[in-house]
Amino acid sequence: xxxxxxxxxxxxxxxxxxxxxxxxxxxxxxxxxxxxxxxxxxxxxxxxxxxxxxxxxxxxxxxxxxxxxxxxxxxxxxxxxxxxxxxxxxxxxxxxxxxxxxxxxxxxxxxxxxxxxxxxxxxxxxxxxxxxxxxxxxxxxxxxxxxxxxxxxxxxxxxxxxxxxxxxxxxxxxxxxxxxxxxxxxxxxxxxxxxxxxxxxxxxxxxxxxxxxxxxxxxxxxxxxxxxxxxxxxxxxxxxxxxxxx
Amino acid sequence: xxxxxxxxxxxxxxxxxxxxxxxxxxxxxxxxxxxxxxxxxxxxxxxxxxxxxxxxxxxxxxxxxxxxxxxxxxxxxxxxxxxxxxxxxxxxxxxxxxxxxxxxxxxxxxxxxxxxxxxxxxxxxxxxxxxxxxxxxxxxxxxxxxxxxxxxxxxxxxxxxxxxxxxxxxxxxxxxxxxxxxxxxxxxxxxxxxxxxxxxxxxxxxxxxxxxxxxxxxxxxxxxxxxxxxxxxxxxxxxxxxxxxxxxxxxxxxxxxxxxxxxxxxxxxxxxxxxxxxxxxxxxxxxxxxxxxxxxxxxxxxxxxxxxxxxxxxxxxxxxxxxxxxxxxxxxxxxxxxxxxxxxxxxxxxxxxxxxxxxxxxxxxxxxxxxxxxxxxxxxxxxxxxxxxxxxxxxxxxxxxxxxxxxxxxxxxxxxxxxxxxxxxxxxxxxxxxxxxxxxxxxxxxxxxxxxxxxxxxxxxxxxxxxxxxxxxxxxxxxxxxxxxxxxxxxxxxxxxxxxxxxxxxxxxxxxxxxxxxxxxxxxxxxxxxxxxxxxxxxxxxxxxxxxxxxxxxxxxxxxxxxxxxxxxxxxxxxxxxxxxxxxxxxxxxxxxx
Ligand SMILES: Cc1cc2nc3c(=O)[nH]c(=O)nc-3n(C[C@H](O)[C@H](O)[C@H](O)COP(=O)(O)O)c2cc1C
Ligand code: SF4
Ligand code: SF4
Ligand code: SF4
Numbered sequence: 001x002x003x004x005x006x007x008x009x010x011x012x013x014x015x016x017x018x019x020x021x022x023x024x025x026x027x028x029x030x031x032x033x034x035x036x037x038x039x040x041x042x043x044x045x046x047x048x049x050x051x052x053x054x055x056x057x058x059x060x061x062x063x064x065x066x067x068x069x070x071x072x073x074x075x076x077x078x079x080x081x082x083x084x085x086x087x088x089x090x091x092x093x094x095x096x097x098x099x100x101x102x103x104x105x106x107x108x109x110x111x112x113x114x115x116x117x118x119x120x121x122x123x124x125x126x127x128x129x130x131x132x133x134x135x136x137x138x139x140x141x142x143x144x145x146x147x148x149x150x151x152x153x154x155x156x157x158x159x160x161x162x163x164x165x166x167x168x169x170x171x172x173x174x175x176x177x178x179x180x181x182x183x184x185x186x187x188x189x190x191x192x193x194x195x196x197x198x199x200x201x202x203x204x205x206x207x208x209x210x211x212x213x214x215x216x217x218x219x220x221x222x223x224x225x226x227x228x229x230x231x232x233x234x235x236x237x238x239x240x241x242x243x244x245x246x
Numbered sequence: 247x248x249x250x251x252x253x254x255x256x257x258x259x260x261x262x263x264x265x266x267x268x269x270x271x272x273x274x275x276x277x278x279x280x281x282x283x284x285x286x287x288x289x290x291x292x293x294x295x296x297x298x299x300x301x302x303x304x305x306x307x308x309x310x311x312x313x314x315x316x317x318x319x320x321x322x323x324x325x326x327x328x329x330x331x332x333x334x335x336x337x338x339x340x341x342x343x344x345x346x347x348x349x350x351x352x353x354x355x356x357x358x359x360x361x362x363x364x365x366x367x368x369x370x371x372x373x374x375x376x377x378x379x380x381x382x383x384x385x386x387x388x389x390x391x392x393x394x395x396x397x398x399x400x401x402x403x404x405x406x407x408x409x410x411x412x413x414x415x416x417x418x419x420x421x422x423x424x425x426x427x428x429x430x431x432x433x434x435x436x437x438x439x440x441x442x443x444x445x446x447x448x449x450x451x452x453x454x455x456x457x458x459x460x461x462x463x464x465x466x467x468x469x470x471x472x473x474x475x476x477x478x479x480x481x482x483x484x485x486x487x488x489x490x491x492x493x494x495x496x497x498x499x500x501x502x503x504x505x506x507x508x509x510x511x512x513x514x515x516x517x518x519x520x521x522x523x524x525x526x527x528x529x530x531x532x533x534x535x536x537x538x539x540x541x542x543x544x545x546x547x548x549x550x551x552x553x554x555x556x557x558x559x560x561x562x563x564x565x566x567x568x569x570x571x572x573x574x575x576x577x578x579x580x581x582x583x584x585x586x587x588x589x590x591x592x593x594x595x596x597x598x599x600x601x602x603x604x605x606x607x608x609x610x611x612x613x614x615x616x617x618x619x620x621x622x623x624x625x626x627x628x629x630x631x632x633x634x635x636x637x638x639x640x641x642x643x644x645x646x647x648x649x650x651x652x653x654x655x656x657x658x659x660x661x662x663x664x665x666x667x668x669x670x671x672x673x674x675x676x677x678x679x680x681x682x683x684x685x686x687x688x689x690x691x692x693x694x695x696x697x698x699x700x701x702x703x704x705x706x707x708x709x710x711x712x713x714x715x716x717x718x719x720x721x722x723x724x725x726x727x728x729x730x731x732x733x734x735x736x737x738x739x740x741x742x743x744x745x746x747x748x749x750x751x752x753x754x755x756x757x758x759x760x761x762x763x764x765x766x767x768x769x770x771x772x773x774x775x776x777x778x779x780x781x782x783x784x785x786x787x788x789x790x791x792x793x794x795x796x797x798x799x800x801x802x803x804x805x806x807x808x809x810x811x812x813x814x815x816x817x818x819x820x821x822x823x824x825x826x827x828x829x830x831x832x833x834x835x836x837x838x839x840x
Pocket of ligand 1: 467487491577
């Protein structure tokens with residue numbers, strides 16, 4: 001017999017989770033989208049971006065690392081959390097250098113797509129205009145740290161999916177940056193274009209050469225549907241929020 | 247010497263290996279890090295990850311002598327900036343650079359000397375109560391030592407006796423000794439009393455005493471031990487948190503100097519109660535000068551049979567203690583970051599659950615306890631939970647060490663019962679004309695005179711002990727800015743709201759302090775502070791906005807008086823352009839010079 005389902009609620013709607021699931025896993029299964037930038041279902045969670053922060057029984061907790069426990073009340077899509085998440089996305093735009101109009105990742109970029117989903121067009125936060133190194137040592141893969149959001153996905157993917165350790169962090173605080181497993185840059189590592197780590201970057205930092213601008217405007221993934229729409233398409237029509245019934 | 251007897255391939259000793267390399271070579275080159283990586287059998291990038299995280303490691307060549315001045319609101323109030331200028335002059339070397347004869351000057355975060363500021367560390371030796379006039383003499387002595395190859399270790403464990411300067415070394419300044427922590431003790435008496443009980447009885451006694459954690463969070467110690475003992479695991483660990491990084495606190499240093507036996511005995515009793523074989527002390531790098539003395543006390547306790555095989559004469563209880571040195575990171579005081587650092591990694595906190603009591607050090611049940619918490623334990627066991635719980639208030643039992651600093655006549659450590667009011671404490675310390683008191687460090691609250699009647703205890707004004715007093719002539723915004731800078735420097739950088747938010751908060755405050763902020767900027771500051779508080783991953787980010795939020799609440803007039811132009815702000819475009827041009831010229835010059 002399989003373990004009994006755990007019942008809990010998200011914004012008032014009942015949701016079921018399998019034993020051991022995190023809030024984000026259970027919500028993905030239920031077709032409830034919780035915004036995220038540093039999470040992929042098949043990789044261990046890292047808890048870096050904090051975009052998936054919800055209120056769980058009144059306390060702030062990141063959905064990607066918080067296990068479901070019976071009867072918890074999760075607040076996800078509330079005006080307060082929407083505002084806080086907007087600020088986090090804005091923070092990422094001012095922390096790095098993001099020239100979207102001519103970025104290769106445009107239209108396929110989770111950060112840009114999140115800004116569109118949230119309806120953000122400008123920010124009041126102060127741009128930091130950092131000086132960041134690029135790494136062009138590798139014949140096939142290029143690193144443009146200007147757009148890196150330090151989400152850690154490539155680090156986790158390299159370790160858990162590729163069985164390597166190509167990427168890591170360096171320094172701390174605002175000086176944190178992505179680094180690679182060789183003093184000689186990416187060329188000194190054993191990364192391969194087929195690696196999960198080479199494909200996982202949610203922004204335009206890790207670029208496999210020779211694949212740029214392949215998809216015409218209007219047909220790029222996020223031209224067709226907003227980020228999160230694939231998850232929301234799973235939602236059962238009868239599972240609408242309770243408060244929407246009244 | 248640390249690191250020398252470390253078995254290769256023991257990743258948990260990576261910190262010691264990097265410390266040893268830094269000591270021997272003065273910096274960590276790519277080749278050094280590669281060599282360490284192959285010795286330990288881990289990826290190069292993992293060694294870089296750890297080595298690049300800590301403030302006391304450097305990856306570029308540095309001077310043979312490192313002088314680090316403590317930069318805190320208290321040190322600045324006491325004239326640290328003038329002292330630094332005098333050193334710059336004596337060396338003809340600006341801060342942040344190295345003199346031709348190999349002396350590097352830098353600021354560093356609080357070094358646990360708030361009662362004796364301005365203070366600095368010279369290759370690990372602490373210098374206190376500095377005045378500008380001391381600079382020339384100290385610099386001369388350091389130069390001679392460098393020439394004779396006689397400078398104590400690098401970064402070294404400090405040796406005040408090696409210097410002739412009267413400013414080398416530090417005092418304990420126990421102004422008020424109370425009945426729990428500074429009463430005389432006989433080594434072994436608490437342990438013997440504990441060994442007469444079962445481990446469960448010891449935990450129960452601690453639970454009944456009402457002892458709560460002194461490190462800030464106030465978690466009931468008996469409950470934490472019970473959870474750790476009951477959790478499933480192959481081994482259990484007890485860790486003593488001696489990272490003491492909160493600005494304005496220095497009580498753990500004083501305990502480790504004045505009553506190290508009490509701390510070790512508390513750790514040993516905890517080991518017995520939890521069923522642990524090893525106790526780890528995480529000692530901040532800033533206190534490396536205590537390392538030698540602490541090792542001597544440990545050796546003495548081993549000789550007395552109070553550590554090692556058959557500890558305290560108990561068959562089957564083989565407990566020992568190891569001291570792990572940190573390398574300059576405030577975040578490593580956070581218990582899960584501390585555990586990561588103990589495992590040889592960067593000090594990035596973990597997400598919870600699992601809690602350390604379930605899966606802590608090496609994935610095993612672990613209790614992390616503050617130095618002061620552990621020092622209470624032998625007393626509780628010896629004199630009984632009832633005795634201890636009669637001291638203090640309903641929710642806060644026992645005494646608390648308060649660290650007084652800043653504008654007061656008698657800075658130092660005060661052991662007082664919980665429940666004492668801030669006013670009473672200020673009277674004791676001669677700080678009656680205080681206009682603002684920062685309670686519980688940078689992460690705490692800035693309290694105005696209207697609230698000086700509040701009691702210091704978990705149920706009212708909760709504190710880990712840091713009490714920084716500021717008189718009427720002090721600029722509260724400057725103090726807040728200092729804390730904002732501290733958090734931006736010390737953020738581990740793992741999560742977005744804290745990594746970027748602490749920098750933006752600092753920038754916004756700078757703007758306010760320079761009288762360039764509008765009412766709209768102030769509203770923005772408050773909103774941003776809210777985001778950092780709510781969305782950050784760990785206690786550092788969650789408390790980083792506290793100085794701002796508490797001064798906005800308690801000292802609103804200070805912000806108001808700095809605002810420009812009411813609601814309708816107009817910019818003087820000409821002046822702004824002039825400033826921008828000036829800035830550009832400066833950076834253009836820098837580039838030319840580089
Ligand atoms: C940023 C941060 C820094 C901390 N620094 C310290 C510290 O230096 N010493 C300490 O004992 N606890 C510190 N703590 C609290 C620890 O996480 C932990 O709660 C404490 O060591 C538990 O011991 P206790 O129960 O005896 O208080 C810190 C917490 C945070 C969030
Ligand atoms: S990485 Fe994304 S957000 Fe950044 S510039 Fe490219 S498209 Fe824009
Ligand atoms: S390179 Fe991409 S995947 Fe890696 S940390 Fe940066 S943003 Fe994340
Ligand atoms: S809140 Fe700050 S210190 Fe804590 S994990 Fe996030 S970045 Fe690191």
